[in-house]
Amino acid sequence: MIRRVLSILSIALLLSCGEPAETFDYAGMLQSIGDTVILPTYDDFAQATSELDIAAHAFCTMLDEPTYVAMEAAYRAAKTRLKLAEAFAIGPHTDSPLRLGPTVDFWPPRPADVDAVLAGSDALDPDALDSVGAGARGFPAMDYLIHPSTEPSEALAAFVAEPRRCEYLQAMTGNAARQARAYVGAWEGPEGHLALLVSGSDPYRDTFGAASAMFDQVLFTVENVRELKIGKPFGKRSSGVPQPAELEAPYGERSLQDAIDALQSTRNIWAGNYEGVEGVGLRDWLRARRPALEPDVEAAFDLAFATLRAIPEPYSSAITDAPTEVETAYVAIKDLQVLLAVDIAGALGVTVSFNPTDGD
């Protein structure tokens, strides 16, 4: 009897080894997401931040309006690349020892922190900024520093009147450029975070755990867009009273664009695509598990983007002047979040979690 059972098991094993069925490859998906989306996004972020640093130096040399406008445009371009990385702001972004996130993207801005450095007399250079608080460096602080006014001529006047502002700007952009390069270094190579993801090594339980972590971060980002970037300034957490102080980038009026870019980062991971280059993404994972749900996700993404783009700029005004449009976008993003958190997580077998413990 036992011999017969063993024979059947052996045959089954041989058949399964000899003719592998088509299966979904988590490691392959993660490698593709890394190669197609994560590394190129961080490369572009490093490049854009380096260009911002150059533009800041050019502006501080010339101190004229054309170079201010060019520097401000470079700031916006670099900020877009930073926001396009939100859906994979894991590993070196959040974890020690690097923990790069707070050094480049601590928001909402804290004007008092920036003003304190401006009013001080300490030497200002990229290295010196390593010792200041997160509120005094990075892109949100830059947003405040660069935009004493939304009018370029008035902004320029502030820089001319206060030479230390330019010193601070160059220190800040230099510091940010160095941090951006640190992201690239932390993700690429055999010791990089992408290698950990693909191999499912610590801190991930296995490749499924790594894929789940990627899904979690997408979901986390969608929720951040809804709650922190759109809802909180709109007054969703304050009895309906708008809270302009909670805006992500109010001084350059980029808050809405930040939300759109962050949501785009989730779609890039979802589709596995970036800047026209196509790869394998979470969408392919869903196709392998429950393809019928894919149109729902695409429709939910489309609606979320359409309603966000329908909000009139600037967002600091829209939270009081266009409540209907803001509410519509808020609801659309929430629908996307619920779809991902409940239906898609269930279909993928991802029990949404950030710290796997025992279960039974």
Added chain:
Amino acid sequence: MIDADRVRRWLGDPVDVASLVAFRVLFGALMAFNVLRYEWEGWVHEQWIAPTVTFPYPGFAWVQPLHAWGLPSWSMHLVFGVVFVSAIGIALGRAYRLSVASFFIAFTYLELIDRTNYLNHYYLVSLLAILLFFMPLDARSVRRGWAPRWVLSTLRAQLALVYVFAGLAKLRADWLLDAQPLTTWLARHIDMPLVGSVMDDLWLAYAMSWAGFLFDLTIPFWLLWKKSRPYAYLAVVGFHLVTGALFPIGVFPMLMIVATTLFFDPTWPRHFGDGTSVAHPSAGDGPPAKGASLALALWFAVQLLVPMRQHLYPGNSCWTEDGYRFAWNVMVMEKTGQVDFLVRDSVGDTVVHAREELTPLQLRMMATQPDMILSYAHHLHDRWLRDHHEDVEVRADAWASLNGRPRQRLIDPDVDLASVRPSLQPRWWVVPLRE
């Protein structure tokens, strides 16, 4: 008609103590190992120190982490230290009653702090600790070489109940007809070496669902029958090793592999020694006292009734979770959820997302468990009142998916949860599951 006196006499008969000692040693060692695991993984901090809000069981709100009573937060590590030392004491049989009592108190205290951390096998650990406390398994008593039969039979019966109820819990259409949640769970492993290619095959999910159902329901009986026992134990080991490899269920597989050795002939450990058995008196200490027999009968009556209480409630208990805990519903559902809270006061509406206050694990557990959603709504109500808000109402916008079904509303969004008192009544404020 059962002859009670005859049963009592039978329960008082002596049996070789060797298998009981082996169980005691392995159980204590496993529990000590589990403490090290929790410390190593950082779960003591994540589950007992980091939370700023807890979900105590009804009637146990007074059970709080030590730091809530003004002690330093690291003192929770000391509680785990007590569990560790006590578990070693159990394994060695030294200061036995003190060890078991302190183990039970410390371990159960940790479990009572937060419903988030409920696990069926930790409930079993607490039950086993209670039973061990009353059993003469200390180093001195076991030197006699024997123990009354009720000791062995009680532990066997307790384990049998766990398996049988776990089998009955799988007597559901989801499990048997739709092979859920195994279809979902097995597909996680499609990149496993060798077997990965079949992990998303439906036949495997069905085969494992039915095998799991039949295994749980019948394994105690196969273990009791001498002829089938070796094969049954091989099945136990295989089953638990496979489930342990596939699912993150901690020490549960090892606990059951260890515990089911109690079904062996009680002399089995002596085969690893010099093989000599110990003579023991034919009558032992005589039948257990009537009070003790009554207590045992009462214990098992409770053990039968508590798991069955879920059937007194209307609806699918996986959805409402009425009577779901302490009922050996082991791994019978995959539930995902998302919940927002809307707090309304005299000023306006505020959306509260619990992420900022709860740990990820608490958030994940609460999002699918109606009683925890209710508790959190009450917590928000109290918090708002403390902050001098007036006319506070709390509603939940909660969605969940059970075993692959499309998402559905979990909680009636029109119900002010702050006005709902926790009770044993059916949860009318849970939206019925659409099958």
